[in-house]
Each structure stands twice: as C-alpha cells, then as structure tokens.
Amino acid sequence: MAVTATNAPDTTTRSDLELLDAWWRAANYLSVGQIYLMDNPLLREPLRPEHVKPRLLGHWGTTPGLTFLWAHLNRVITREEQDALYITGPGHGGPGVVATAWLEGTYSERYSQVPQDAEGMQELFRQFSFPGGIPSHAAPETPGSIHEGGELGYSLMHAAGAAFDNPDLLVACVIGDGEAETGPLAASWQQNKFLHPVHDGTVLPILHLNGYKIANSTVLARIPDDELLDQMRGHGYRPYLLEGGFDGEDPMAVHERMAAVMDEIVAEIARIRARAAEQLAAGEDVQRPRWPALVLRTPKGWTGPKEVDGHRVEGTFRSHQVPLAETRTNEAHRAQLEQWLRTYRPEELFDADGRPHAELLALAPRGPKRMSATPHANGGELLRDLRLPDFTRHAVDVPEPGSGPASATGTLGAWLADVVRANPDNFRIMGPDETASNRLQAVFEATDRQFIGHIQSGDDHVSRAGRVLEVLSEHLCQGWLEGYLLTGRHGLFNCYEAFIHIVDSMFNQHAKWLTATRHIPWRRPIASLNYLLSSHVWRQDHNGFSHQDPGFIDHVVNKKAEIVRVYLPPDANTLLSTYDHCLRTRNYVNVVVAGKNPGPQWLTMDEAIAHCTRGIGVWPWASNDDGAEPDVVLACAGDVPTLEAVAAVSLLRRHLPELKVRLVNVVDLMRLQDEREHPHGLSDRDFDGLFTTDKPVIFAYHGYPWLIHRLTYRRRNHPNIHVRGYKEEGTTTTPFDMVMLNDLDRFHLVMDVIDRVPGLAVKHAALRQHMVDERLRCRRYTREHGTDAPDVADWVWPDSTGPRM
Structure with a gap:
C-alpha cells in the first residue's frame, strides 16, 4: 500500500452497507448458478430438470467467504484508489472469483461471448465445469488470477513474490484453513522477515476459518482462539479476529463489523509504511514491523442450505462441494435449489435484461484498479526486457x-x-x-x-x-x-x-x-x-x-x-x-x-556461442573420423560425462589409432528428440548425420540412462545406442570413484567401444583387460590414499592430438 494513502475517516452508512450486501448477494447468486444451472439463469420460470446441469461439479463451501472478502476489499480499493491483487488460496473457490470478475465487467471484456446480460449470464453458468468450458478453480482463464489453488499450500508465498519490488501493491491473500495445514504454508508465515516495508508491497494474510476440509474438520478451526492468535503473534503478525454468520446472524451486522476491521487494518498498514519511510529517509535502520493479519471465521457454505435430507449442511463438511447433489432427478432437491437461489433476491440485483443494476456496477473500482483487471495478474502487460550485459x-x-x-x-x-x-x-x-x-x-x-x-x-x-x-x-x-x-x-x-x-x-x-x-x-x-x-x-x-x-x-x-x-x-x-x-x-x-x-574448459567463447546455438554438435578436435564415416560415436551431455568421454577418446586414439571415433556433445538435451515431438528436436536427417544409421553410439549422460533412450526411441539407429549414466550407485567418495561406481568412467567407456564395435572384442581383448585393471588400480588408490590417482585427477586433454578445427 502506498505511503500516500489517504485513509480518510470512514463515512460508510447503513445504505452503503446494504448496497455492499446486495453486491455480495449477486456474487453468491452467480456462484451457485455456475455450479447448478445451464438454462433459466434469472429464474423467470420454475426450475425444471432440463435447466440443471447433468453433471454437478464445482465447490460451494469456501465460495461465500471469498466473495464476502472481495466485496469489502473493493470498498477499500475504491476509497483509497489502491492497487490490489487478490490471491485465492482455497483451490475450490473458482465460482466466486469468476462471478466477481463478471460483476466487475472484466469477464465480458476478456470474453465477448459472455456479455453482462441474461444471455451472458446463461453462458457464464453453462461453461463452468462443463465440456468445452472453463475449469472449476481460479485457473489461468480467470481474469485477475495468478494462483489456481488446485494444489494447496502456495498462496502466501505467491503473494510475497508478487509484492517484492511492488511498493504500491496490496496483495490480499486468502488462506484456507485446510491449506494452512500444509508444510509450505506453515513455512510461509516466516516471509514477513523478507518483505521490505518501503521497497516492497504489502501482503495481507487472511486466514479463512470455515472449519472443514472435504470430509474432516480443520486443525486451526478446532484450537482455542488465544492459542491461534498467539501462534500468529509468534510469527510476527498483529492478528485481527472477525467471526460472523453463525446461528442465523443478520449479515448486515457482519458487514458492519468487517468494514470497521478493514478500516483499522488499512490504517495500520499506512502507519507502518509511513514510519518505515521516515526511518529510511533519516538514514535509520528500518525495523521489521508487525504486519496485520486477518482471521475470518464464517460458516462453511454460508448462506447455503441449512439442511438437506435431514442432515445439517451449512457449517459442515457437507457444504464443501455440491450441497444438493440430485437436483436434476430429485424434485425435492430441485425445489430446495430454487428456494436457495431466490434467497439472494435476484429480482433486486439484475434488470429485465439480466444486467446488474447500475448501483451495483458502481461499487466496483474502475479500470485497472479492479482486482479482476489488475495488470499485476497479467504480468506480461508490465514486463520489461532485462538489460543484459555482454x-x-x-x-x-x-x-x-x-x-x-x-x-x-x-x-x-x-x-x-x-x-x-x-x-x-x-x-x-x-x-x-x-x-x-x-x-x-x-x-x-x-x-x-x-x-x-x-x-x-x-x-x-x-x-x-x-x-x-x-x-x-x-x-x-x-x-x-x-x-x-x-x-x-x-x-x-x-x-x-x-x-x-x-x-x-x-x-x-x-x-x-x-x-x-x-x-x-x-x-x-x-x-x-x-x-x-x-x-x-x-x-x-x-x-x-x-x-x-x-x-x-x-x-x-x-x-x-x-x-x-x-x-x-x-x-x-x-x-x-x-x-x-x-x-x-x-x-x-x-x-x-x-x-x-x-x-577443464573445452571451447573458446566464439566456439561456445556457435555450439550453444546449434545445441548439439561434433567436436572435431576430439574426433579423428576426418570427414569419413566413423566406426563409433562417443556422445556426451553434462560436464563430468563430457570429461570422461573426452578422456575415453584420448585412450582410444592412443591405443587404437586406426579406429575412427567421432565425439558429439549435447548442450540442449531436447535436440535428441524428434522434431515432430519438440520444437528443438533434430530432423531424422540431421540426427542420422551426427549419429550414423548403423554404427555403435556410446552415450555418456549426466542423469538416468533411460531418459536418452526415451528421447531417441524413434531414431533409426536407436538399437545401437548404449547409454551410461547414473545408476543409483553413490556414496561419499572421490569424484572419479563416483563415476566408476556407475560405470561412467573413461575406462568403462573404452570397454563399451571394444564390446560394441564389430571385430574389436577378440582382437583387442588385452586392451579391454587393461581397462579393467585400470579401474581396479584407481579404486585401490582411493581406498589407500583417500584421493583419486594423480594421473586421473590431473589429467588434461593431450595437445599432441593436432590443432583446433
């Protein structure tokens, strides 16, 4: 929040709160409609089976809390002209954030096929969790979202990431009490030790306690308030607790209390930022503040059905997903759904054409101040190219x-x-x-x-x-x-x-x-x-x-x-x-x-740029095929595999000078894949040119060997590709002993060449035996001296192999 925020005294009247409540009712109506309806969006006639979706998907339980918070944040944004971003931690709150984006007009701006009228409302309802439609979470398709929430635990860290270097931004992060049980979220409470109160934006954590997950209670909702608040104080926050909506409490009373709490939080944020700015300007140490955090306790499924089929629903886990699950086939459920929808009094919210009444539209902030339209939720709009030095x-x-x-x-x-x-x-x-x-x-x-x-x-x-x-x-x-x-x-x-x-x-x-x-x-x-x-x-x-x-x-x-x-x-x-x-x-x-x-360093900068641009290529200085077809290809990807492959080439050129060896190094791993499978993939012609169509390929790879086979399985010469890599053999040992444990060492690569090039196995059995002995010698040296043998540790590429090509 900007230090210059006015934080003017609140002048919210009863009529203002009633209008805010109407906006909240509209958002809830639109949310329920998305879950259930595919026709008759304004209830112009009694609900019939064909008005209801055949498959009921989506989640209601957390949604009314999300729309309630959105409505009150809009009030603050409008008054303070605040830039704000809304992060929806509860993954199943998709209906609510889609509904608010439609109410603010952003949805229709992004999707012209979903206008702000009855026709658009029907499309809004029909597309939700429907084949060819939109997902049920706050997905990329949702304006204003940077956090889908499909997997819980990451909302608060995303909020901090958004706030870094964004000093004028308020990030309201709603944390579900189920999400609060995850390890990543538990660690996230510590990030207030990293956000600068002047250079960075403000994160407002909002812990939404509605008591239940899918089928079980949540931990934080079942501990005493003083324990929960002490926990938040221990993390360095100043917690504010608001609860309401229980036992049929008048929503207007909850709105009134929420407005007062939000005003106090906004004022506290402004005081913190102003004090930090003063400290910075005076050259003083900027102290870590106790940022506000809101704990909001409301019933799960608030404003939904109180009871279904004799079971309590509102305030229980039964409201988590679809409280009335048989509305297409069960007449009683369908009647209860219609009754539920009519409690929001849609005739007061939308005109004859299905447009939200003008006074509702006026409640939303304007242009990019709308949380559904903020460019901070579409970061490419704000992106500047890096200035990259040479x-x-x-x-x-x-x-x-x-x-x-x-x-x-x-x-x-x-x-x-x-x-x-x-x-x-x-x-x-x-x-x-x-x-x-x-x-x-x-x-x-x-x-x-x-x-x-x-x-x-x-x-x-x-x-x-x-x-x-x-x-x-x-x-x-x-x-x-x-x-x-x-x-x-x-x-x-x-x-x-x-x-x-x-x-x-x-x-x-x-x-x-x-x-x-x-x-x-x-x-x-x-x-x-x-x-x-x-x-x-x-x-x-x-x-x-x-x-x-x-x-x-x-x-x-x-x-x-x-x-x-x-x-x-x-x-x-x-x-x-x-x-x-x-x-x-x-x-x-x-x-x-x-x-x-x-x-060791292999390439000059000019050579490196050319090699990286290709992503893959022959290293002529290490090869001796001299424009002819090689007898064997040694390929490598990764720094240590490259070292071992080059060292193996050196051994082969010393002991088998008549053998034509080609060394191919891979920087861009996806070059190995078929061009039809990956944009960086090589054509079959280019791949065959590098690796031949029928010669042995010994591939020294950084990771698990089977990935190279997976990337190259469609290649003509794949049957001849033999990969050495990590085989899950490891310990605390020397660098060379580590490659020997996994058979990636230079001696084993030479053995692979002898084994796989036709005619070498019998002819050069003594050389192969020598390679086995060398491995034993190096292993014995590490066990006796605790280091690698000097001839291995200090090995360099022989400069007698000829000039650089």
Missing part, C-alpha cells in the same frame, strides 16, 4: 581444449552480478542458502541478501535491501519466484540438484499454468522460470548418496514440449551463453545443470 566480457580464455581449470558457476556468478547492477528493480535470485555454496558468490559484489529480521555484526552480505532472497525452504524460493514472474519480473532459482525435487509438484503447477496461458489470447507472455542446478550428482564429495539424484530432468521432460527446455553446458563459456539465452526467453521453464567445481 556476457562475452566474462569469457574464460581457452587457448587449447582442456585448458583451465575454471568453475562454470563461479564464472556465471560474475556475469550475474552485472545483471543485478543493470536491473536493480526487476531481477532477483532465489535460493535455499546455497548461492555461495553453488559458487555464485560474485553476485554479492553487487548486492546483498535481503533480510528484515535482526542482523548481527559478522553476518555476510545481509542487509535490509538486496536482490538475493535466501531461505532454507525450496518451496518458498519456488513460490516467491513464481509470484515474481507472474507479476511481470525476472529471476532465477539456484539449488542443489538433488533437492530441487522438493518442488516437483510446484513445477508441475507452473508448467501447466504456462501451457494453459499459451492458448488464452489476452494472457501476455511472462519471463521464463529459470533453474540453475549445481552441486550435482557427480560432485557430492562431502555429502554422498543422500545428495545424489539427477532425476529432476526426467520429471521436467514429462511436460509439454512447448514449455520445457533442458540444458547441460559442459564448461564455463557454454554456461554463460546458455544463461544469457535463458534470461531472454518467455513462457518457458529452463533447466540448466552445471558444475561448480573447477574443471
């Missing part, structure tokens, strides 16, 4: 292949520091306390970690304002970044590779959101969700088996090809080129896996 200025000098060593992520960190400097208000880096561990610490030359809690002397690069957000919760990092991107900004999430799995389900939801928005014309493209996964499976020297899992890639490629991209740059220059590309893209999920440990 990454080539950070190029690692590579006079010969295998030069170095250098840290890929360490090199990237210096460029990211430049990105931060060039984009001080629309780019953030999120990570679970791993920015420095992943060797990105150069960014701290340009910024700090943002933290609004207590800062002690000796804390490293921690201040009130910073572009790096670190909290030891992958859920929060993911949710913050999603909220930040969905409201029109840019960023990246760096994480240990094994633990990015914690957000598998969140990634699912975001990828599905992006897929849906591609087919919604008014949804503008947003910046891509960029992952940087380091501390990866092959270099977990200290942590061992628990930290070894490259399977996030497998999970990602399950999603639509139009959305996902996976990159495995083999060195620092290719990582720079890759990430420059990723930060320029829109509506993708980009997964980049790169090592942090110093390693």
Whole structure:
C-alpha cells in the first residue's frame, strides 16, 4: 500500500452497507448458478430438470467467504484508489472469483461471448465445469488470477513474490484453513522477515476459518482462539479476529463489523509504511514491523442450505462441494435449489435484461484498479526486457581444449552480478542458502541478501535491501519466484540438484499454468522460470548418496514440449551463453545443470556461442573420423560425462589409432528428440548425420540412462545406442570413484567401444583387460590414499592430438 494513502475517516452508512450486501448477494447468486444451472439463469420460470446441469461439479463451501472478502476489499480499493491483487488460496473457490470478475465487467471484456446480460449470464453458468468450458478453480482463464489453488499450500508465498519490488501493491491473500495445514504454508508465515516495508508491497494474510476440509474438520478451526492468535503473534503478525454468520446472524451486522476491521487494518498498514519511510529517509535502520493479519471465521457454505435430507449442511463438511447433489432427478432437491437461489433476491440485483443494476456496477473500482483487471495478474502487460550485459566480457580464455581449470558457476556468478547492477528493480535470485555454496558468490559484489529480521555484526552480505532472497525452504524460493514472474519480473532459482525435487509438484503447477496461458489470447507472455542446478550428482564429495539424484530432468521432460527446455553446458563459456539465452526467453521453464567445481574448459567463447546455438554438435578436435564415416560415436551431455568421454577418446586414439571415433556433445538435451515431438528436436536427417544409421553410439549422460533412450526411441539407429549414466550407485567418495561406481568412467567407456564395435572384442581383448585393471588400480588408490590417482585427477586433454578445427 502506498505511503500516500489517504485513509480518510470512514463515512460508510447503513445504505452503503446494504448496497455492499446486495453486491455480495449477486456474487453468491452467480456462484451457485455456475455450479447448478445451464438454462433459466434469472429464474423467470420454475426450475425444471432440463435447466440443471447433468453433471454437478464445482465447490460451494469456501465460495461465500471469498466473495464476502472481495466485496469489502473493493470498498477499500475504491476509497483509497489502491492497487490490489487478490490471491485465492482455497483451490475450490473458482465460482466466486469468476462471478466477481463478471460483476466487475472484466469477464465480458476478456470474453465477448459472455456479455453482462441474461444471455451472458446463461453462458457464464453453462461453461463452468462443463465440456468445452472453463475449469472449476481460479485457473489461468480467470481474469485477475495468478494462483489456481488446485494444489494447496502456495498462496502466501505467491503473494510475497508478487509484492517484492511492488511498493504500491496490496496483495490480499486468502488462506484456507485446510491449506494452512500444509508444510509450505506453515513455512510461509516466516516471509514477513523478507518483505521490505518501503521497497516492497504489502501482503495481507487472511486466514479463512470455515472449519472443514472435504470430509474432516480443520486443525486451526478446532484450537482455542488465544492459542491461534498467539501462534500468529509468534510469527510476527498483529492478528485481527472477525467471526460472523453463525446461528442465523443478520449479515448486515457482519458487514458492519468487517468494514470497521478493514478500516483499522488499512490504517495500520499506512502507519507502518509511513514510519518505515521516515526511518529510511533519516538514514535509520528500518525495523521489521508487525504486519496485520486477518482471521475470518464464517460458516462453511454460508448462506447455503441449512439442511438437506435431514442432515445439517451449512457449517459442515457437507457444504464443501455440491450441497444438493440430485437436483436434476430429485424434485425435492430441485425445489430446495430454487428456494436457495431466490434467497439472494435476484429480482433486486439484475434488470429485465439480466444486467446488474447500475448501483451495483458502481461499487466496483474502475479500470485497472479492479482486482479482476489488475495488470499485476497479467504480468506480461508490465514486463520489461532485462538489460543484459555482454556476457562475452566474462569469457574464460581457452587457448587449447582442456585448458583451465575454471568453475562454470563461479564464472556465471560474475556475469550475474552485472545483471543485478543493470536491473536493480526487476531481477532477483532465489535460493535455499546455497548461492555461495553453488559458487555464485560474485553476485554479492553487487548486492546483498535481503533480510528484515535482526542482523548481527559478522553476518555476510545481509542487509535490509538486496536482490538475493535466501531461505532454507525450496518451496518458498519456488513460490516467491513464481509470484515474481507472474507479476511481470525476472529471476532465477539456484539449488542443489538433488533437492530441487522438493518442488516437483510446484513445477508441475507452473508448467501447466504456462501451457494453459499459451492458448488464452489476452494472457501476455511472462519471463521464463529459470533453474540453475549445481552441486550435482557427480560432485557430492562431502555429502554422498543422500545428495545424489539427477532425476529432476526426467520429471521436467514429462511436460509439454512447448514449455520445457533442458540444458547441460559442459564448461564455463557454454554456461554463460546458455544463461544469457535463458534470461531472454518467455513462457518457458529452463533447466540448466552445471558444475561448480573447477574443471577443464573445452571451447573458446566464439566456439561456445556457435555450439550453444546449434545445441548439439561434433567436436572435431576430439574426433579423428576426418570427414569419413566413423566406426563409433562417443556422445556426451553434462560436464563430468563430457570429461570422461573426452578422456575415453584420448585412450582410444592412443591405443587404437586406426579406429575412427567421432565425439558429439549435447548442450540442449531436447535436440535428441524428434522434431515432430519438440520444437528443438533434430530432423531424422540431421540426427542420422551426427549419429550414423548403423554404427555403435556410446552415450555418456549426466542423469538416468533411460531418459536418452526415451528421447531417441524413434531414431533409426536407436538399437545401437548404449547409454551410461547414473545408476543409483553413490556414496561419499572421490569424484572419479563416483563415476566408476556407475560405470561412467573413461575406462568403462573404452570397454563399451571394444564390446560394441564389430571385430574389436577378440582382437583387442588385452586392451579391454587393461581397462579393467585400470579401474581396479584407481579404486585401490582411493581406498589407500583417500584421493583419486594423480594421473586421473590431473589429467588434461593431450595437445599432441593436432590443432583446433
């Protein structure tokens, strides 16, 4: 909320509240109609079976609370001229947010086939949870939504992500009491220690206690009020409790109390922000405030049927979904539905043509101030391109292949520091306390970690304002970044590779959101969700088996090809080129896996740019097929597999100089897929040109081997592709012992060539035996000395293999 908010004394009269109540009744009427009706939207005649949908889908229980909050927020928005975003945590509140968008006129602006009249109302009702219609959640199709809520737990972190760097924005986040039982939501209460009271917007958490989930009570609704409020105070909030609607209480009395509470909350927010601005202007330390939080307790299914078939419904779990489940076939249920709808007095709300009365329309804010029309919920409207500095200025000098060593992520960190400097208000880096561990610490030359809690002397690069957000919760990092991107900004999430799995389900939801928005014309493209996964499976020297899992890639490629991209740059220059590309893209999920440990550098910057542009290619300097058809192809994807593949080529050229070997490196993993399956896929002609149609292909891959087979199963030469990768063999050991455990080492790759190239197995049995002995020697050395054998640890690509091509 802007510091300049007027917060004028409330002049709300009884008639104002009656009008607000009418608006709420209209929203509820429209919500019930969406669940049940496909005809007769204004009840111009008694309900007949054909007026009711044959399949009743959707959820009523949480909806009246959501529309109640929307109505009261509109009152504040109009008075304060406030920019506001409404996040619907309860996933099943779709009817309510669709209804409010239609009442505000936004829905008809977005969907001309659903005008604000009787015909449009009928279409609004018919399309809801109907084949060819719209989903039952606050989906991408819903104006004003950035949070579908189909999976619970992420509303409050999305709210904070939206508020970062949005100082004039109020984010009202409704948290269902069922959602409040999830781990991610429990962690989200801590994010008030990261939101700056001047530079960032305000998040107003609204815990909506209606007592029940699908079939069971909720925890927070069944603990004493003092315990609940103490819990919220312990999280650093100033809670306000409002309850109403029970035992047939007059809704007008609840409206009156709610208006008073909202006025107090708005005034408190303005005082907090004004005081923080004064502290900042005076050069004082900006103290962490106790932000307001609202606890709203209302009956589940409020204003719905009190009883159905002798069972209490309002205020119980029975109102969660469809309180009257047989209205098409059960005359008594149908009559009760009609009675329910008429309690909202639609004749007072809509004119003869089905349009909301003018005084109702006048209650909504104007233009982009409407929560259903705010550009913050359609972030592409606000998106500005990043100013990306020239990454080539950070190029690692590579006079010969295998030069170095250098840290890929360490090199990237210096460029990211430049990105931060060039984009001080629309780019953030999120990570679970791993920015420095992943060797990105150069960014701290340009910024700090943002933290609004207590800062002690000796804390490293921690201040009130910073572009790096670190909290030891992958859920929060993911949710913050999603909220930040969905409201029109840019960023990246760096994480240990094994633990990015914690957000598998969140990634699912975001990828599905992006897929849906591609087919919604008014949804503008947003910046891509960029992952940087380091501390990866092959270099977990200290942590061992628990930290070894490259399977996030497998999970990602399950999603639509139009959305996902996976990159495995083999060195620092290719990582720079890759990430420059990723930060320029829109509506993708980009997964980049790169090592942090110093390693050999293979390509000059010009070569790296060309290689990354192709996404896949032959490395001529490592190959000796010299324009002829190779006898074998060694392929590699990932930094450690590339090192082992190049080392295997060196062994083959030394021991089998007559063997024609081609080395193919893959940066863009999706190039392996068929062009008919993925936009980045190679044509069959190009794939066959690289990998041949009938020669053995030994593929050293970063992750689980079967993914390469899955991507290439339609290729002509697939039967000859043999993949080495992670086989779920791990421990705390040396880097080379780790690759030996999984048979990805150079010696085993040479053995694979001998086994699979016709004529070599018998002819070069002694060489194969020597490779087995070398593995035993290296294993024995690690057990005796605790390190890898020097000839392996210090190995470099021989410069006697010829000039760079």
